[in-house]
Amino acid sequence: MPSVSFDHIVKKYGELTVLDDLNLSIEDGDFLVLLGPSGCGKTTLLNLLAGLNDVSSGQIMIGSRDVTDLDPKDRGLAMVFQSYALYPTKTVRGNLKFGLSASRLPKEEAEKRIAWAADMLQLGPLMERKPAQLSGGQRQRVAIGRALVKHADVLLFDEPLSNLDAKLRTEMRMEIKKLHETLNPTVVYVTHDQIEAMTMATKIAIMNGGEIQQFGSPDEVYENPANLFVASFIGSPAMNLFNVDIGVVNGEVVGTFSTGETIVLSAYPFERPPQAGAKAVVGLRPEHFARPEEASGDTALAIEVPVRTVERTGSDAILTLNFAGGLLAVRAEPDRAAGMKAGQMVPVRYPKSKINLFDAQSGQRM
Template identity: 50%
Template sequence: MGFLDIDNVTKSYGAVKVLNETEISVEEGEFLVLVGPSGCGKSTLLNMIAGLEDVTSGDISINGRRVNDVKPAERNIAMVFQSYALYPNMTVRGNISFGMEMHGVPKAEREEKIAKVADLLQITNLLDRKPGQLSGGQRQRVAMGRALTRDPDVFLFDEPLSNLDAKLRVDMRTEIKKLHQKLGTTIVYVTHDQIEALTLSTRIAVMFGGNVQQLGTPQEIYDNPANMFVAGFMGSPAMNLLPARLERVNGAMCAVLKVGDGSTITVPFPRAEDLTEGADIVLGIRPEAMTDPEGADRDSNALTETELPIDVVEPAGSDTYVTVALGGKDAIGRFRAHNPAKAGQPARFTFDMAKAVAFDPETETRLA
C-alpha cells in the first residue's frame, strides 16, 4: 500500500467511459508524472485525486485515508494550475497569504511561511507587486508558493508550464526538480510533454485511450517500451519503428530490413534469439542507436556497421540528424555534430542492436 493509492478507479460520463480501470500506487516522496496526448484521461485522473471530479468506481486513498467522498478542501492536497489562478487585485504577498487567512492561520505564522516560501522560490523582491507586473515564470512561482504554504500530503500539478515559452519551460522544470529534491514531497504532475515527463519524474504513467499503457521509471519507459504507442510517444526524436523479418544467419537471429534503393540489410539481433525465425516484426531502435561509427557505444557487444544512402541531413547544434529509408519508413539516426554526411550520398551507420526491441505488428506489444 502506497502513500497515494489509486485502486481500480474508473470515470464515466453517462454511457461514455473516459477512464478505464486504473491501478497506481505512489510512495511517499515520489514524483509521478501522468503523460499522454490530449483526451487520454490524465487530467481527469488528477481531478479525481483532487476531488474536483467524482469517482465512478474504485477507491482513492491518501495517507491511508479513503477520500472518495471527502471534499477537496479537506483532502490536504495543494494544486497548481496551468492558468496560475492568481487574484489580480492582490499583491504577491496577498495571493500567497489568502488561503492561510481563510483557514485562520495567525498573522505571525503567515508571515513566517510567506518569507520561507518566497526565499525558497526566489520571489522575495516581488512580494509587493501585483500579478500583472510579473512575467509568466514569476506568476508560476507565486502559484507554487501559495501551494507550498499549505504543507500538503500531495502536490498536484496540472500542466503548469504549458503557457510558458520554451526557455522559461526549461528554467521552470529545473526549479520544480530542485523544489522536489529539497522538500521530498509527494507530487503528481500532468503533462503532454514527454521531455518534462522524462526529466522530472521518479516514475511515469504513460496514458492513452483512458488506459495506463505503461508505468515505470523514466529509464524503463525509454529503454523497454511496453508497446508501439509508448515507443513512439516517449523520446525526441521518437523511436524508429521499422517493419522487418527475422532470419537466422550462421546460427544467429537477425533482422532483415528493406532499404530505400530496393536492397536489404541484415543486422544480428541477439535480443530476438527466442523469437520465431521467419516472423514479421516491427524493429524499434532509438536514433542514438543508429549513429556514425565514431559515435557508437564501444562497450556494447552488439554493434553492426553498414552503409546506407542518406535522404535528409538536419544539423541541430550538438547533434546531426540523418534520415534514411528503412523498412519502407523514414528512419532517423543521431550523428555527432559537424558530421560531413550529405543528402544523396551514402554514409556509414553503426547499429547498436543491444538497444533494439521487437514488437508484434498485429498487437503492437513488445516481444523482446
C-alpha cells in the same frame, strides 16, 4: 508525506469511458509524472485525485485515508494550475495569504509560512506587486508559493509550464525539481512534454486512451518501452520502427526487412523463444547509431544508405536516410553532418545491445 493509490478507477461521461479500470500506486515522496498526448485522461485522473470531479467507480487513497468521496478542502492537497489562477487585484503577499484563508491559522503562523515560501521561491522583492506587474515565471512561482504555504500532504501540478517560453520552462523545471529535493513532498505532475517528464520525475506513468501503458523510472520507460505506443511516444526524434520477419540464418536469429536487409537478433533478451516466421517490429533509437570506425563485435546492423535530408540544430544533427522502404533517423555530430548532401551514401552501424523488439500483432515488447 503520504502515498497515493488509485484502485480500479472508472470515469465515465455518459456513454464515454475516459478512464477504464485504472490502477496506480505512488510511493511516499515520489515525483510522479502523468505523461501522454492530449485526451489520454491524465488531467481527468489528476482532477479525480483533487476532488474536482467524482469517480464513476473505484477508490482513491491518500496514505491510509479513503478520500474518494471527500471534498477537495478535506483531502490535504494543494494544486498548481496551468493558468496560474492568481487574483489580479491582490498583491503577491495577498495571493499567498489567500492560500491560507480556509485554514484559520493564527496570524503569526500564517505570516511565518508566507515568509518561508517567499524566501524559498525568491519572491521577497515582489511581495507588494500585483500579477500584472510580474513576468510569466514570477507568476508561476507565486502560484507554486500559494500551494506551498498550505503545507499539504500532496502537491498537484496541472501542466504548470505550458504557458512559458523555452528559457523560462527550463528555469522553472530546475526550480520545481529543487523544491522536491528540498521538501520531498509527494508530487503528481501532469504534462504532455516528455522533456519535463524525463528531467523531473522519479516515476513516469505513460497514458493513452484512458489506460496506463507503462509505469517506471525515466530510464526504464526510455530504454525498455513496454509497447509500440511508448516506443513511438518517448524520444525526440522518435524511435525508428520497421517491420521484420523473424528467422534463423546460419544459426543466428535474424530479422529480415521488407527489402531484404537483415538485423542480428541473437543477443536480444526474448521473454520467450521466438518462432521462425513470426512478424515483429524492430525499434532503433536515432542516438544509438555509431560511426563505422566506432563499431565493434556488438554490431547488429551494418548498412550503407543514401541521405534524404540533413537537419543541423547546432549541438547535433539529424540525418534522415532512405532505408527498407521508409525513412531512418540517425543522430550525428555536427562535424559529421557538415557538407552532407541529399543522395550521398552514408555507412551506419547499430549495436545489438540497444535493439528494441515488439510483437507486430499485439504491439507488446517481445
